[in-house]
Amino acid sequence: MVDEDFQAYLEKYVYGVADFAGYLAAVGGSGRLDGLKADPEYGYSPNLKRRRLD
Amino acid sequence: MASKLIGLADAARLVPDGATLSLGGFTAQRHPMAFVYELIRQRRRDLYLFGHSPGGDWDILLGAGCVKRVELAYEADEAFGTIGPRWRRAVQGGQVEWEDYSNFGMVTRFQAGAMGLPFLPTRTMFGSDVMAKAALTAEQRAADPRTSPQKLAVIESPFQPGEKLILLPAIHTEFCVLHVQKATENGLTRVEGQTFADNIQALCAETVIVTAEEIVPEDELRREPERNFLPPFAVKHVVHVPLGHTLTRSTNIMITIRAS
Numbered sequence: 001m002v003d004e005d006f007q008a009y010l011e012k013y014v015y016g017v018a019d020f021a022g023y024l025a026a027v028g029g030s031g032r033l034d035g036l037k038a039d040p041e042y043g044y045s046p047n048l049k050r051r052r053l054d
Numbered sequence: 055m056a057s058k059l060i061g062l063a064d065a066a067r068l069v070p071d072g073a074t075l076s077l078g079g080f081t082a083q084r085h086p087m088a089f090v091y092e093l094i095r096q097r098r099r100d101l102y103l104f105g106h107s108p109g110g111d112w113d114i115l116l117g118a119g120c121v122k123r124v125e126l127a128y129e130a131d132e133a134f135g136t137i138g139p140r141w142r143r144a145v146q147g148g149q150v151e152w153e154d155y156s157n158f159g160m161v162t163r164f165q166a167g168a169m170g171l172p173f174l175p176t177r178t179m180f181g182s183d184v185m186a187k188a189a190l191t192a193e194q195r196a197a198d199p200r201t202s203p204q205k206l207a208v209i210e211s212p213f214q215p216g217e218k219l220i221l222l223p224a225i226h227t228e229f230c231v232l233h234v235q236k237a238t239e240n241g242l243t244r245v246e247g248q249t250f251a252d253n254i255q256a257l258c259a260e261t262v263i264v265t266a267e268e269i270v271p272e273d274e275l276r277r278e279p280e281r282n283f284l285p286p287f288a289v290k291h292v293v294h295v296p297l298g299h300t301l302t303r304s305t306n307i308m309i310t311i312r313a314s
Contacts, residue, residue, distance in 0.1 A: 006117050006140065014095055014118070020062060020088040024297060033297065043247070043306045 055272065057239040058292045065263050065293045066092035069229050072100040072122070074200055076164075076225070076259065077111050078232035078252040079302060082131045084245075085111035086233035086265050088298035094118040102200060104225050104258075105129075106160035106251055110302055113138035121150055123198065125225070127157035153190045153205060155179065159222055161251050166224035167258030175219040179206070185220065200226075230259035233299045234283065235306060237266035241289030242275050244282050247305020256284055265295040267307055 017023050024033060038044050066089060069075060079085035090111050093101075100122040103112060109131030115121050116129075117140030129141040144150040155163065158178040166174040179185040188205045195201045202223035211217040232252050236244040243264050245252060256262045262284070269292070275282055299307065 003143075010094065010114075010118055014091050014114075020091060020295060020298070023088075023091055024300065027300070033300075038306050040306070 055238075055240045058241050058286075058289065059239050059269070060291050060293060062088060062092050062265070062293050062295055063096070065089065065265075065291055066096055066098075068261065068263070068291070069093065069098065069101075069231075071098060072102065073229055074102045074104065074227040075229045075231065076104045076227050076255045077108065078230070078234075078250070078255060079109070079111065079299070080107045080248070080250040081109040083109075083248070083250075083303045084233055084299050084305070085109065085302045086231045086295075086298060087111060087300055087302055088295045089231050089233070089263070089265055089293070090115060094120060102198070104160075104164075104227055104255075106157055106164070109138065113140040116140045116144045116150060123151040123194075123201070125153045125155070125160070125163075125201075127155055127160045151190060151194055153188065153201075154184055155205075155222065156182065156184050159184070159220075160225075161254065163222050163225045164251055164254045164258050166222065167226050168254045168256075171224055173207075173221045173223050175209070175211075175221055177219065178222075179220055180218070225258050227255075227259045229261050229263065230256045231263045231265065232256060232284075233265045233267075233295070233304070235267045235304065236270050236275065237264050237268075237289070237292050238272045238275060238286070239269060239292060240272070241284070241286040241292055242272060242282055243284040243289060244275055249283060253283055256288055261290045262288055263291045263293065264289050265293045265298040267296055267298065267304070269294045 013026050017026055098120045101120050103124045105126045108129050112129050129138040130136055131138055156179045162174050162176050207221040209219055234243050235246045
């Protein structure tokens with residue numbers, strides 16, 4: 001990650017939102033976050049769709 | 055029961071520029087990220103961080119220019135790649151003052167602080183460059199009375215002639231911030247899954263701030279007291295922050311989420 005990318009990240013996800021609720025909305029909101037929640041039986045999400053980062 | 059609940063922004067405002075601080079969690083797990091983002095939003099500067107195995111929490115603080123000096127074992131986060139990229143750049147660019155110990159060495163230092171001792175003896179670091187070399191200069195150490203005057207000391211055991219031991223200096227911080235799964239309004243705290251050194255770090259701090267996924271009635275945590283982690287008298291402030299670990303992992307809550 002180059003410096004410009006990191007600054008863009010900060011601007012979008014930290015400085016660009018008013019509070020943590022704004023951050024959670026920026027990273028996908030409740031729809032995406034609910035899909036990552038742990039199954040109480042396993043303690044993690046066994047059906048998570050993993051994706052490559054490259 | 056006295057409520058210790060405060061808001062996240064108010065909690066972050068308690069930590070002034072230049073404060074000494076340790077954060078809970080381990081590499082990519084259960085860091086108090088919401089608190090970290092709030093510190094950055096409030097443009098905190100010159101923080102002095104102590105940690106054994108920080109990750110994305112420190113990396114983002116370092117990248118945002120919030121940190122002046124750190125003492126640590128390593129800073130790594132497999133969510134971003136091995137060594138934290140902002141940490142690497144800060145060290146290579148001379149933008150942060152730092153000192154490193156072994157991982158066990160840093161936890162030993164926290165343990166000394168938690169026990170109220172000035173130092174603890176150990177064998178960790180013998181034969182390694184983290185013993186042989188120091189990153190902070192004598193001038194840098196002298197410039198901040200919160201830094202130990204020397205990195206370590208080697209002594210001969212008073213009980214076993216010829217046996218060498220390393221003494222590691224205790225850590226004391228003004229603040230420790232942890233993210234936990236459950237807390238009561240008065241600060242009784244439960245961590246689910248791995249606890250790392252969070253409770254030891256807490257006992258080294260003057261002020262402990264807990265951000266909690268869930269605020270629960272005290273009766274609920276008292277039913278299984280052996281699972282509780284910190285007593286109310288060790289916790290000064292409690293902040294209700296669901297998903298406050300995001301983008302790190304937390305047992306029973308959620309795995310890593312990346313902003314992309």
